Amino acid sequence: MRLHFYVFAALALLFALPARATHIVGGELGMQYQTGDLYRLTLTLYFDAINGNVGALDPDATAGIFEQGTNRRIRNITLPLTQNTFVPYTNIACTIGSLSTRQLVYTAALELPANVYNNPRGYYVAVERCCRNNSISNIVGPGNAGQVYYLEFPAVVRNNQAFRDSSPRIFPPLSDYACLNELFYFDFGGTDSDGDSLAYEMSTPLNGNANSLDPRPSQPSAQPYSLITWNAGLSQSAQMPGAPTLSVDGRSGRLTVRPTRLGLFVFGVKCSEFRRGIKIGEVRRDFQLLVINCPTNRTPEMVVVPPGPGRAAYVPGRDTMRIRSGQDRCLRLRFTDPDPASQLQMELRPVNFTAQLPTPSVRSGGVRMPGQPDTITSTLCFPECFSTQGRVYLLDVIVADNGCSLPRRDTVRVAFTAEAPPNSLPQVSLIAPPTQFPIAARVGTLVQQDVLGLDVDNDAMTLELTGRGFSPAAVGAQLVTLTNANGRITARLTWQVDCRAVDRQLYEFEIRAAANPCQLRQTSLPVVIPVRVDYQNQAPALTSSFPADTAVVKMRLGDRYVAQLKGLDGDLDGMTWAVVDDGVPLAATGMSFRVADNRAGETNAVFEWVADCGAVEGKQLEVGANAFVRNLTFELRDVTCRPVPRFRTVRFEIIRPEAPEFLPPNIFTPNKDGRNEAFQLTTLPPDFCTQRFADITIFNRWGSKVYRSTDRNFRWDGAGVVTGVYYYLVKFTDGRTFKGTVTVAP
Known part of the structure; x- marks a missing residue:
């Protein structure tokens, strides 16, 4: 229900403490990868818009980048202010005049070259600023306490490969307040664009070196940073009085506390980033939570009535609600609030299933206000096809009011089963089955067999063709639907046997009828059509x-x-x-x-x-x-x-023609006695196609040509030459040559 204005007077008293130029609510650093070596570094700072000094709104912030292990300063970078907006409340109706927060965004592009940022230990970024709100209740000297915005990031190269990482985008900003002795919860978790794992834990906020005398150092210092000092009885694990005290879920980042004291409380949360089980980065954020006295808000009430006339309200844990086929399948939901003028919202939350739920007839409404009933009635009707398939489903039926700062809820956990209408399995059979099985076939045979599918519930059906150990389509077989209407379907198996079938002898085709009543697949037992392929081949x-x-x-x-x-x-x-x-x-x-x-x-x-x-x-x-x-x-x-x-x-x-042994004469006597008068070569290889005698040339001992002939039957009688030794060269057209000497005798 809406917070009454009489609370404002109490809040004014709470904050009637001396106020100096203190303004910091909280903040965090973030770094996002862009492209190449380029990143974007961002400081998000939260400013108290009620008690903060407007003059403390800085136009920029200075960040320092340091090397882990050595604390060596790599560089400073100036982050200009680019955004100044208000943080909205979760429920605008719960707004109070003493709590207003601005979100200031400082950002700039940053280059991280691999030849500089390659230390395996990684790096950290820090920004220092003072001071915190004077009215903080759980630390010593808040008006002189500074804050360190801190972020760790890995080297940009690992194993000689580029290593890209964006820090977690964490924590939606906290804009709400908590009520004394009321459970407060808030989703402080974040996301990671790289898909890295995030782990959350409470941490003591960093104080650093900034103070009221030097609220904005010219540059941040390196580690170590001093911590804020908790008031007596408080610590990192108990940062504010509560039963239970403030804690954060390690996986989801959800904050939970039931505060037991009024005041303004600072707290810190650390988010660590892991990749493949190895920590690669860290982001810290501290913030503050206001606890006030809120008007009494009683819990709304939810009643669930099972289907059927005259049924009593369902009692969680006592019985399992049964939603049966053919009977009333509607739950009656009644929700109300003992407080006047309440706005109620109902929701359904499945616990152990993911099936889509029906829509209730009424989800929200007002009660106990002029013209409005005291109780809202809604129905939740399950369709006939909704089935839990024999399992017990758990469903939380929740009603929430509009109380401040957070709504109160009443939950009824319903254990139920739901039946779908009974349904018979479809059937399939052969039409005019052959007289002999297996069907005998050879390459070229056309195999045809008609089948019939029946469903007594008249459900729509399909007939499905499969093969035992083979794909029908791979051998050219297909099932063609002939008729399909009113729970009856006929189809024809057609197979023109070809060479794809000769790799095996027996082909067993299975045909099933399949129906899908209520989106639940049902199939018949198969009919089997065996075909034996006779293929033999003798070599020609x-x-x-x-x-x-x-x-x-x-x-x-x-x-x-x-x-x-x-x-x-x-x-x-x-x-x-x-x-x-x-x-x-x-x-x-x-x-x-x-x-x-x-x-x-x-x-x-x-x-x-x-x-x-x-x-x-x-x-x-x-x-x-x-x-x-x-x-x-x-x-x-x-x-x-x-x-x-x-x-x-x-x-x-x-x-080739046989060639006689080459036995050339080596002397002749041209003396006209009728014997051995001329030089001839009768044992040359015979001519063979184009491999023929070309010519013979005879030279004297000084190399001068004395005779030449292109006739393989030449006859040199030595006319005109003197007695002595002469040299001859015989050539054939295929490049072969014959050489020798011959003597002209007196």
């Missing part, structure tokens, strides 16, 4: 008229060679021929290969070659010692899913 047989023993065909220029090839396949498969060559087309060497006829299970082909100089002159054949050679492989392949080819390799040779 290849025969030919090529020599059976050596598979070498020797030919001379001008010879014509013809070979017959035959293929037979016991499975009556079609067959194909191919010639595996050395990359040179057959026609380039005058060869030809053609299929004479091709029918099921039988094929004939003809190979033909007329050996001529075209192959030799084109240099398409391998040059052997005494022949020009070409190797060909003839391949016969059956046209089937898993062909077994057969090969025949043949070596073709064009034989």
Whole structure:
């Protein structure tokens, strides 16, 4: 309920203490990664807008960056004021005139190069300022107590890799006050943009070196920093009088306290940042909490009545509420407040489940005010399909008032089960099943089988096709829906068996009917359609008229060679021929290969070659010692899913003409006696295509040419030369040469 104005007089008395230029409520530092080496450093300071001296609003703040371990100052940075706003109350209706806080934001860009900020121990940032509020009740000398805004951050490089980190964005600012002897709670937790883990703990606020004589040092000092001094009976673990005292949840950052004394109390919270279990940073924040006398606010009341006529109110912990199918499924909710003129808000909070809840008919309203009832009535009706699936669900039904500073609540924890309507499983069966199972099939067989799905509840259905150990789609099988209406569905399994099916013999198709009543999937037992694929393949047989023993065909220029090839396949498969060559087309060497006829299970082909100089002159054949050679492989392949080819390799040779032993004469006597009158070379190698005799040249001993002829049947009679030794050189067109001497005798 709204705070009455008569409280203001008590608050004025509370703050009627001497006020100097004190103003600090709290604050914290934060650093966020931007890009590259660039970060943004921000100081958020909270200023007492009621008691603070406006002249103490600084236009900027000076931050110092230090190295951990050595406390070496790296640099100072000036943070200009960029934002000055008021912190709103959680509930604006609870506003009081003596509590108003400004949020001041000081920020600037900051570069952290890796060659500077690489100390494995990390770094810290500090800003020092004085002074705190004079009226703080739990520390010694608050008007002369300073504050250190403190942040730790890691090196920007780790294991020679860039290490990026943004400090936690912590704590929404505390704008509310607490009521004496009333439970106070506030979500002081934060978030981390890097996904790091955050841990919270109470900490003693830092005092530092600033004081009332030097409230704003020209630059912050390095560690260590002095702490504020607690009043007698208080400590870091008991920072303000309370039962329980002020504490923070280590995981969520939620603050909780039931204060037992009026006053203004400062407190500190530390947030540590962990990555993969290793602490990498820390942010500290201290703030203050005002405790006042609040008007009496009694707790609202919530009553839950189970479904059914004449039922008594539900008693938590005594029984489990049962919501049955086909019966009343509505809970009656009645909530009220003993205080006059209360605004109430009802909420539902699942405890051990996540199912979506129905919407209550009424969520909020006023009671005990003119024209308004004393009790608000609402209904919560569960739809027929809502089911707890046999589990006991726990649901908190909560009503909260609008009391200050925080609402009071009443909670009824309902344990309940809910049944969905009964439902029969769908069924599936074969239409006109085959007389024999498994269904026999070969490659090329079309398998078709119709199936029927039925659901006695007339639920919508689908038929689903799966395979035992295989994917139907991977072998080309599919299930096509034919009709689908009113709990009846028909479909057809269609499978054109092809080569994808020959890897296994038995294919078992499963078809299930599936329905989804109340979003709960139900499937029938499957029908199984087994198909046995019969696939066998014999290798074809290849025969030919090529020599059976050596598979070498020797030919001379001008010879014509013809070979017959035959293929037979016991499975009556079609067959194909191919010639595996050395990359040179057959026609380039005058060869030809053609299929004479091709029918099921039988094929004939003809190979033909007329050996001529075209192959030799084109240099398409391998040059052997005494022949020009070409190797060909003839391949016969059956046209089937898993062909077994057969090969025949043949070596073709064009034989060079045999050359006589080269026995040149070394003397002749041109004396006209009719014997040995001229020089001739009758044992030269014979001409072979373009490899022919080119010329002969004869030189005297001084290298002068005395004779030349391009006729391989030349006859040199030594005319015009004197007796003596002469030298001859014979050339062939393929580069071969023959050299020697011959003597012209008298």
